[in-house]
Amino acid sequence: MRASGKSRNVTMSDVARHARVSRTAVSFVLAGRSDTSVSPQTRDRILDAVRDLGYRPNAGARALAAQRSGLFGLITEIVTAPFAVDVIKGAQERAWEDRKFLLIASSEDRADMAEAAVEKLLEQRVEGLLYAATWHRAVQVPKAAGEVPTVLVNCFDAEGRFPSVVPDEIGGGRRATERLLAAGHERIGFINLDPGIPAAVGRLEGYRQALTDAGIHPDPDLVISGHATADSGYDAAGRLLDLPDRPTALFCGNDRMAMGAYDAVRERALRIPEDIAIVGFDNQELIAAYLRPALTTVALPFEEMGRTAVSLLGSLIAAGDQGKTDGQPIDTKVTIDCPLLERSSVRP
Amino acid sequence: MRASGKSRNVTMSDVARHARVSRTAVSFVLAGRSDTSVSPQTRDRILDAVRDLGYRPNAGARALAAQRSGLFGLITEIVTAPFAVDVIKGAQERAWEDRKFLLIASSEDRADMAEAAVEKLLEQRVEGLLYAATWHRAVQVPKAAGEVPTVLVNCFDAEGRFPSVVPDEIGGGRRATERLLAAGHERIGFINLDPGIPAAVGRLEGYRQALTDAGIHPDPDLVISGHATADSGYDAAGRLLDLPDRPTALFCGNDRMAMGAYDAVRERALRIPEDIAIVGFDNQELIAAYLRPALTTVALPFEEMGRTAVSLLGSLIAAGDQGKTDGQPIDTKVTIDCPLLERSSVRP
DNA sequence: CTGTTAGCGCTTTCAA
DNA sequence: TTGAAAGCGCTAACAG
Secondary structure (H helix, E strand, O other): OOOOOOOOOHHHHHHHHHHHHOOHHHHHHOOOOOOOOOOOHHHHHHHHHHHHHHHOOOOOHHHHEEEEOOEEEEHHHHHHHOOHHHHHHHHHHHHHOOOOOOEEEEOOOHHHHHHHHHHHHHOOOEEEEEEEEEEEEEEOOHHHOOOOOOOOEEEEEOOOOOOEEEEEEHHHHHHHHHHHHOOOOOOOEEEOOOOOHHHHHHHHHHHHHHHHOOOOOHHHHHEEEEOHHHHHHHHHHHHHHHHOOOOOOHHHHHHHHHHHHHHHHHHHHOOOOOOOEEEEEEHHHHHHHOOOOOOOOEOHHHHHHHHHHHHHHHHHHHHHHHHOOOOOOOEEEEEEEEOOOOOOOOOO | OOOOOOOOOHHHHHHHHHHOOOHHHHHHHHHOOOOOOOHHOOOOOOOOHHHHOOOOOOOHHHHHHHHOOOOEEEOOHHOOOHHHHHHHHHHHHHHHOOOOOEEEEEOOOOOHHHHHHHHHHOOOOOOOEEEEEEEEEOOOHHHHHHHOOOOEEEEEOOOOOOOOOEOOOOHHHHHHHHHHHHOOOEEEEEEOHHHHHHHHHHHHHHHHHHHHHOOOOOHHHHEEEEOOOOOHHHHHHHHOOOOOOOOOEEOOOOOOHHHHHHHHHHOOOOOOOOOOOEEEEEEHHHHHHHOOOOOOEEEHHHHHHHHHHHHHHHHHHHHHOOOOOOOOOOOOOEOOOOOOOOOOOOOO
């Protein structure tokens, strides 16, 4: 017989009493510990009692006693971010595998908010912190974050105090370019993001590497910097397409620019991918999947970064528990692959 | 002088000792309680001690003692959802205003996951639960959710056991149609979502109401049902545009269909908004803002729903605390306005 | 106005 | 194999 609804106040003592054993026994059984054994009989009695009473452990009390909250904190600018979701998803999943719970706090991209978030999270006694940005860049992490193991996601600490997990921009740039080369293109235009940011630097580097490796000398005229918007992509693509010896393929720094490029191509009565092949970057589903033809693009591995970051955080914490914190900053920078998603804007 | 880093083990007793007062005094000062007063002097001494020691309250311990976790749980299919973010954002903000923390768990749109999430959240002793869906519909809420006050967001309980916060679909449909009417259109086509779902039913109803109110008899030929995809919107728009007496405006059930409609319009060498005005629904930024011309659309008030839901949850909890839980299900259905966002696909 | 005193629900060491 | 006991850090009566 199951107990009725409200199991609010059923405590471990209740279970112990009901099963006619000590609280210790209950604790051991529930923790599934093997170091001290309990007879199968009492074990069953206890489990039955748990069920009958509808007992639900009190995580807070457990945390207090065990000095381990089982909580990880994730700070992110959830505000602007269709992206953040995937990081959260990956982190969430990985955390559950470790039976950890993720406390998510929004930094709103404001230093004071981020600081408040860290503070709040620390009050909850999170065992570690994840700090995620919506776009790959250097960030200023609130000082207090140093009090627990912290991993940066899709961003890095300029001072190298924290390990981070970032996308492999260079590899992504290579992959996009190689796909175009494989389709037989040799004059490949590149519409880059605002110069200087890690994504622009890396993708350009990848683009160059791929061309060079293919024995093609990168033509500077085919590289233009834009501003990450559809309009900017439209303009840049227009200029590239109006070149005397125009490219037969366009690698766009992101999907929004690719969206603009589509318009420029269409205006010139050219077809995609027959006349002009296009590859984007970011895999913004809403754009890439719904453009016509659907856009072949390189994906940013947000989910994977979230997963990896939690794994890394777990190791750091474990290392710390064993007293391995030697105080020196762990300047790890884990790089995650950016896979290419085939759709229809490049011919097979 | 600030203490050095690790304030991990600074406890309230430490603060009390340092300030030469009792723990009670510290507790009172930190809780900012007025019922028992503390002399300004001791107050300052305490605050100084807190600062000097780098004391940070232990939320878990506080929860245990006070029997209030200060935690709300939010369950959502974060998986599929560019939308979920906004609900989270609104809820998050509102929760912080009440100094509550949001525990976010993903249901992944699977019943067993949702159940596990509720269970985990209850173990954390959340004071209340929010259950959010990515699209407006009836949902099956895990039974255990009944153990604490629960509010549904963007969905509702078929059995009416839980209060819910949903978008005003009818109002949104009216608003879109009225905008088109205001621009002088009289033959307005409506490309609806899959029939039967609340969004389709409501928006159609709003469309009809607006027309009728304007003295126009809704022409059934101008209403077509699609499937919420760009392709479907493309097809439906094509059929509408090829009608002998074709509409001069299109109200699309969502932005993706509007995206497809754009293509159909373009193919016929018609201009937006000069020849055909278009209004979408959902305000999927990535689509609406980047289409050319940018899409005028009705927004789903996710953020506002999140905020409202948390407010409502707060009241429910407060009511419960005062013993006002009279057991009977509170069949509240709060409806939130869907605002129209002007862009450029309808002439002023 | 301040301090004493019980717990909150659980873990874990140490004896029995 | 099981049980007693001592906290974990904090709140909230209740006395002083």
